[in-house]
Amino acid sequence: MHTRIWPYPFKSHAVIHHGLFRSGPTYFLPSGRNYDNIRFAWWNAPLIIGLHAPVLLWIGWVLETNIFFGGMAALGLYYFLYEYLHFCMHVPKGRWLERSAWFSWLDAHHHQHHERHFKNLNVVLPLADLIFGTLIRGNRRIPRPLRA
Numbered sequence: 001m002h003t004r005i006w007p008y009p010f011k012s013h014a015v016i017h018h019g020l021f022r023s024g025p026t027y028f029l030p031s032g033r034n035y036d037n038i039r040f041a042w043w044n045a046p047l048i049i050g051l052h053a054p055v056l057l058w059i060g061w062v063l064e065t066n067i068f069f070g071g072m073a074a075l076g077l078y079y080f081l082y083e084y085l086h087f088c089m090h091v092p093k094g095r096w097l098e099r100s101a102w103f104s105w106l107d108a109h110h111h112q113h114h115e116r117h118f119k120n121l122n123v124v125l126p127l128a129d130l131i132f133g134t135l136i137r138g139n140r141r142i143p144r145p146l147r148a
């Protein structure tokens with residue numbers, strides 16, 4: 001989503017999402033704006049999850065066990081968590097989740113991504129950031145704006 005290899009995700013994320021949501025107070029959705037550029041387009045879910053299906057089938061074939069349905073369920077859960085947590089980060093409403101230490105850490109982690117686009121690329125589980133050396137400390141969680 002941050003390289004021009006495939007134009008659609010680059011435009012929708014790096015150009016539009018990062019263009020609208022920056023760091024500091026502009027990290028949050030301004031009042032009166034719609035939610036269109038926070039979540040992925042609806043058709044991204046079946047496409048992204050579906051692209052993983054052959055990999056799950058291949059792993060199941062190699063391991064000689066059926067991991068397909070469990071794997072698809074895990075991918076669906078991960079996708080849902082990405083969409084929901086990312087939405088809560090940009091549109092805070094004082095949800096109980098937002099008060100948890102875990103969410104605060106993830107939110108600061110993602111805010112850092114909006115400051116430095118090639119760091120902290122994971123939203124839900126920053127394991128790949130750790131492995132690929134893109135993990136940096138999310139050192140500040142900015143207070144959510146007052147909303148009506």
Ligand SMILES: [Zn+2]
Nearest residue numbers: 021086090110
């Ligand atoms: Zn974001």
Ligand SMILES: [Zn+2]
Nearest residue numbers: 013018113117
């Ligand atoms: Zn990004």
